[in-house]
Amino acid sequence: MKELRTTTSMEKQKNLIAIIGPKGGVGKTSISANLAIALSRMGKKVVAVDLDLGASNLHAVFGIRDSKYSLDDFVQNRVKKLSDIIVDTGLKNLGIIRGGDVPGITNMQYQKKMKLVRHLLGLDFDLVILDLAAGVSHDVVDFAIIAKKTLLITTPEVPSLLNAYSFIKVAVFRRLTFFFKYKKCPDILELLERAKDFENYPLLKTMEGFFREAREINADVTDSAKKILSGITPFLVVNRVRTGKDANTGKVIQGLMQNYLGIKSSELMTIREDIAVEKAIARMKPVMTETPHSPFSRDIEQIALKLCE
Amino acid sequence: MSGLVVIFSIDEIRGGITQKVLKRSGFETLLLRTILRAKDAIAKHAPKVVIFDIGSYFSEEVNEIRSLCGALEHTPVIVLGNRSITGRFEGTGIRVELVLSDPLDPELIVEKVKEVFSLKVKGKPSEGDTLEEDLKHFLKLD
Numbered sequence: 001m002k003e004l005r006t007t008t009s010m011e012k013q014k015n016l017i018a019i020i021g022p023k024g025g026v027g028k029t030s031i032s033a034n035l036a037i038a039l040s041r042m043g044k045k046v047v048a049v050d051l052d053l054g055a056s057n058l059h060a061v062f063g064i065r066d067s068k069y070s071l072d073d074f075v076q077n078r079v080k081k082l083s084d085i086i087v088d089t090g091l092k093n094l095g096i097i098r099g100g101d102v103p104g105i106t107n108m109q110y111q112k113k114m115k116l117v118r119h120l121l122g123l124d125f126d127l128v129i130l131d132l133a134a135g136v137s138h139d140v141v142d143f144a145i146i147a148k149k150t151l152l153i154t155t156p157e158v159p160s161l162l163n164a165y166s167f168i169k170v171a172v173f174r175r176l177t178f179f180f181k182y183k184k185c186p187d188i189l190e191l192l193e194r195a196k197d198f199e200n201y202p203l204l205k206t207m208e209g210f211f212r213e214a215r216e217i218n219a220d221v222t223d224s225a226k227k228i229l230s231g232i233t234p235f236l237v238v239n240r241v242r243t244g245k246d247a248n249t250g251k252v253i254q255g256l257m258q259n260y261l262g263i264k265s266s267e268l269m270t271i272r273e274d275i276a277v278e279k280a281i282a283r284m285k286p287v288m289t290e291t292p293h294s295p296f297s298r299d300i301e302q303i304a305l306k307l308c309e
Numbered sequence: 310m311s312g313l314v315v316i317f318s319i320d321e322i323r324g325g326i327t328q329k330v331l332k333r334s335g336f337e338t339l340l341l342r343t344i345l346r347a348k349d350a351i352a353k354h355a356p357k358v359v360i361f362d363i364g365s366y367f368s369e370e371v372n373e374i375r376s377l378c379g380a381l382e383h384t385p386v387i388v389l390g391n392r393s394i395t396g397r398f399e400g401t402g403i404r405v406e407l408v409l410s411d412p413l414d415p416e417l418i419v420e421k422v423k424e425v426f427s428l429k430v431k432g433k434p435s436e437g438d439t440l441e442e443d444l445k446h447f448l449k450l451d
Contacts, residue, residue, distance in 0.1 A: 158440070158443060158444065158447070161440075161444060162444060162447050162448065165444070165448060166448075198449075199355060199449060200353070200355055201352050201353075201355075202351065202352070202355045202381070202384055203348070203351060203352050203381070204352070205450065212376075249440060252440050252441045252444060253444070255441070256441070256444060256445070256448070256450070260450060
């Protein structure tokens with residue numbers, strides 16, 4: 001994992017925006033596609049990459065039925081450069097990269113994954129939107145870690161909120177594991193392992209408790225790790241909001257992330273439930289082009305503006 | 310009663326009395342004489358209640374216990390000791406009614422421990438609980 005550690009520490013500031021929806025069906029792909037449009041309309045040169053490997057459908061949101069290449073071709077070395085498989089959407093400033101569907105692509109070999117990361121970082125675009133798969137697999141978490149900004153998408157329902165919290169927890173532990181391995185701190189790594197079993201180690205239930213104990217082992221390394229953690233500031237987006245109570249669910253998750261994981265979500269935004277989304281999906285057209293003044297489109301524009309601040 | 314009560318006291322007599330009355334009331338207890346051991350026991354056994362008998366300790370030890378109390382935000386803590394010292398536990402998140410100033414009152418200690426145990430049982434999330442409580446329950450953070 002040495003290469004990934006180096007990449008994440010040195011090039012995290014690149015132009016990648018990861019769209020994460022740990023629970024399937026929360027509207028992640030619709031948000032990715034329409035956010036890419038909103039950003040391109042703001043004059044940014046944007047490419048949206050479908051990394052929902054094995055279950056890709058970003059192209060369908062744009063109404064693209066056929067294209068010469070997909071990510072399969074890049075992963076299987078049929079094309080040399082990732083930029084060679086960018087598909088024109090017909091919209092100004094916006095291209096997409098279709099996901100792969102070949103069996104086994106979800107468990108991409110490490111070297112192939114690293115090659116993909118290098119090429120993503122090398123794309124000559126103002127912004128690269130990564131539409132990631134559901135779940136909390138290390139593949140998904142690693143792409144989220146390397147992105148400059150992450151949008152964590154949830155709906156107001158409990159299962160989705162739980163998955164959102166679990167995703168951030170996994171990302172925090174993975175990031176810290178990389179760091180403590182890199183710093184060669186086996187004792188702190190052992191403590192981190194114990195923190196996963198916090199029911200038996202209640203002092204380690206919170207990141208604050210973990211850092212307190214870790215400082216006793218190595219204060220300098222622990223303080224550096226805390227700085228890394230302070231750099232994880234996901235945008236939390238609650239989708240399909242119908243009521244004020246729905247909107248408040250984001251605050252609850254924000255509170256839990258801050259109190260237990262030491263993660264401060266940089267923004268909390270909501271997207272209203274909107275029938276326009278369903279209609280646009282049925283027509284295989286993006287909501288932003290079909291109904292640019294719909295509540296969904298307006299909320300997406302607000303998120304785009306925030307991302308560009 | 311199921312669940313462990315960890316008692317920290319360097320005063321053999323006060324610690325002994327506290328342990329005895331709690332045992333007599335059916336509580337499982339563990340009496341420890343050093344902060345280090347208490348800390349280990351808390352980490353290892355996940356007690357339901359921790360009792361710190363701070364008596365009239367030196368300032369440095371009290372500070373250490375204060376910081377430990379701050380870390381135990383989800384484990385109820387009862388503090389026993391001289392009034393001049395128990396006052397220093399304000400702002401650590403410990404409920405005021407669980408700071409018991411001298412003289413040592415064994416019956417009151419038992420009463421408070423029972424109260425904490427009963428609150429813990431009542432505190433289990435149910436249908437009417439808030440979203441936060443539900444999430445904490447599912448995430449095992451309660």
